[in-house]
Amino acid sequence: MRSPKWILINIIICIVTTYFASSSYANIWLSNKQVGQGETFAVYCDDLDSVSLEASCLNQRVTFFPTSPDAFTQRALFAIPLEADMGAYPVLVSWEANNKRHSLTMKINIVKGKFQHVNFNLPKSKKPLLNQNLIVDEWGEIEEAILNTLPEQKWEGSFTKPCPGVTSLPFGTFELINGKTNSRHKGSDIYNEKEEKTDILASNNGVVVIAKTFKSFGNTVVINHGQNVFSIYFHLSKILVQKEDTVKKGDLVGKMGTTGMSTAPHLHFALSVNNHRVNPNQWLSEEF
Numbered sequence: 001m002r003s004p005k006w007i008l009i010n011i012i013i014c015i016v017t018t019y020f021a022s023s024s025y026a027n028i029w030l031s032n033k034q035v036g037q038g039e040t041f042a043v044y045c046d047d048l049d050s051v052s053l054e055a056s057c058l059n060q061r062v063t064f065f066p067t068s069p070d071a072f073t074q075r076a077l078f079a080i081p082l083e084a085d086m087g088a089y090p091v092l093v094s095w096e097a098n099n100k101r102h103s104l105t106m107k108i109n110i111v112k113g114k115f116q117h118v119n120f121n122l123p124k125s126k127k128p129l130l131n132q133n134l135i136v137d138e139w140g141e142i143e144e145a146i147l148n149t150l151p152e153q154k155w156e157g158s159f160t161k162p163c164p165g166v167t168s169l170p171f172g173t174f175e176l177i178n179g180k181t182n183s184r185h186k187g188s189d190i191y192n193e194k195e196e197k198t199d200i201l202a203s204n205n206g207v208v209v210i211a212k213t214f215k216s217f218g219n220t221v222v223i224n225h226g227q228n229v230f231s232i233y234f235h236l237s238k239i240l241v242q243k244e245d246t247v248k249k250g251d252l253v254g255k256m257g258t259t260g261m262s263t264a265p266h267l268h269f270a271l272s273v274n275n276h277r278v279n280p281n282q283w284l285s286e287e288f
């Protein structure tokens, strides 16, 4: 039988140990234990100094942003490239507390995505659009806009599908165009039988940063959702917003079309996180 004094000493040791453990290791967690190629995961931290907070994984060093203006919780988003090899990767989080640098290493498991291979023919009249210089130049203009960050989170909850319809070409598909150009499809194509009468709606709240006609992408709208997250809408028949417009989830931004490098009316819907194109369907079901 232990004496009451011995039990009291043990309780004190326990409380002291718990206190020092919690002051050294902050509350840090991952949104997912495993993600597919081309998907997103987040690192969340509670109650840490944002100035000194850093996270890195897969040669990406990512900035933390608050999850709301008065947030106690901060989040860093990681986009897994489509080409990433499968396996377990370290996620390193470091921060400063009591004049000391602390760090914590967690693991994220990257699993193989399921991707199709398709071969399609672009009509002769649209072949000049396959010119790589044109695509690089026009993408450069979009990239300039999506490198411009907005520290505030504009999106609310999960994203919504911009229009009803079936997925005619999934994200990540290996594309062989006219038997030659081999590339990956970095968006999700949605087809609706109403075709050009189909409304295209903002997938979440944000600010329009591009509302412009490109030769290769056709009529294009890009929405900045803050914190390096952007949604992209290609091949529209009509653009119904202007640059710098503020939009809410579900607002009309355009009509489905087949402008630019497209063979039939559809919407090419893409999502960019830290300038990597990620699977937009994940954001329709998961909340970051």
Ligand SMILES: [Zn+2]
Pocket: 169, 185, 187, 188, 189, 267, 268, 269
């Ligand atoms: Zn597409």
